[in-house]
Amino acid sequence: MTAAILDGRLLAEKVVARATGDIAALGRAPGLATVLVGDDPASALYVRNKRRQCVAVGIRDLHRRFDADVTQDELAEAIRALGDDPGVTGILLQLPLPPHLDADALLALIPPDKDVDGLTETSAGRLALGRPGLRPCTPLGVLELLDAHGATLSGAEAVVVGRSSLVGKPMAQLLLGRDATVTVCHSRTRDLAAVCRRADVLVVAAGIRGLVAADAVKPGATVIDVGIHRTPGGLRGDVDFPAVSAVAGAITPVPGGVGPMTIAMLLANTVTAARTL
Numbered sequence: 001m002t003a004a005i006l007d008g009r010l011l012a013e014k015v016v017a018r019a020t021g022d023i024a025a026l027g028r029a030p031g032l033a034t035v036l037v038g039d040d041p042a043s044a045l046y047v048r049n050k051r052r053q054c055v056a057v058g059i060r061d062l063h064r065r066f067d068a069d070v071t072q073d074e075l076a077e078a079i080r081a082l083g084d085d086p087g088v089t090g091i092l093l094q095l096p097l098p099p100h101l102d103a104d105a106l107l108a109l110i111p112p113d114k115d116v117d118g119l120t121e122t123s124a125g126r127l128a129l130g131r132p133g134l135r136p137c138t139p140l141g142v143l144e145l146l147d148a149h150g151a152t153l154s155g156a157e158a159v160v161v162g163r164s165s166l167v168g169k170p171m172a173q174l175l176l177g178r179d180a181t182v183t184v185c186h187s188r189t190r191d192l193a194a195v196c197r198r199a200d201v202l203v204v205a206a207g208i209r210g211l212v213a214a215d216a217v218k219p220g221a222t223v224i225d226v227g228i229h230r231t232p233g234g235l236r237g238d239v240d241f242p243a244v245s246a247v248a249g250a251i252t253p254v255p256g257g258v259g260p261m262t263i264a265m266l267l268a269n270t271v272t273a274a275r276t277l
């Protein structure tokens with residue numbers, strides 16, 4: 001078997017086209033404040049791409065950059081000011097932050113209706129309770145990929161590897177919201193491969209390169225790889241792509257799978273937030 005490739009770049013183009021139309025219909029430009037702290041090259045790249053795509057679809061770029069030694073109080077003050085600014089309809093705090101900063105305390109300052117990353121406590125609570133709200137971009141993008149592929153989620157066995165607040169936990173809740181039977185695995189899971197083999201839908205967001213091998217995948221399963229690792233041979237994921245694509249029914253590549261969808265869903269969330277403000 002050779003797996004179908006779930007092309008995130010192609011699907012992201014469609015999501016972005018939809019956002020462009022939605023913004024034109026809105027009749028006013030949303031304003032997105034991306035907040036970047038320090039010089040981490042990967043974070044700088046992601047924020048650059050977010051800003052470029054926002055401008056391309058008609059979202060105002062209200063970027064703020066801070067040096068790595070910014071204090072908690074300075075950053076908190078800046079986020080409060082963005083929250084109070086009626087011209088700012090979305091706020092995004094790029095993660096990770098330098099270790100001296102308390103990310104949770106800073107995220108808590110983002111008004112929930114401007115939380116286009118879906119990472120505040122309020123957004124997490126709304127998701128956990130199944131209430132409407134802004135959802136984290138990466139898991140939302142994974143759901144779009146699964147839907148575009150026509151994956152059946154209701155009643156499916158879904159296994160999520162990883163329990164981060166950014167991906168694993170919200171992913172599990174989104175799948176639960178779609179009536180999948182969800183198992184979440186983590187570093188203490190006994191016999192990870194055996195649990196993964198149960199999955200019709202396997203989402204891997206562990207941050208460990210090549211963690212999931214072919215023997216952890218049920219033949220025909222849909223495998224979503226959220227990992228990104230920079231290696232001398234190029235970008236790689238958490239899944240052993242060559243081996244697993246011989247077993248799976250469908251699989252996301254790295255690069256070109258989940259990553260582009262993360263940015264596309266940020267644009268979609270920015271439109272959603274602007275509508276409510």
Ligand SMILES: Nc1nc2c(c(=O)[nH]1)N[C@@H](CN(C=O)c1ccc(C(=O)N[C@@H](CCC(=O)O)C(=O)O)cc1)CN2
Nearest residue numbers: 046093094095096117137138255256257259260262263
């Ligand atoms: N505040 C947030 N911080 C972080 C998030 C997030 O959703 N919100 N997610 C990640 C990083 N991220 C977005 O911020 C992100 C990661 C990867 C990509 C992407 O397009 N990847 C490409 C490869 C690009 C490359 O690395 O060369 C791909 O997979 O094809 C976009 C966004 C952590 N922080």
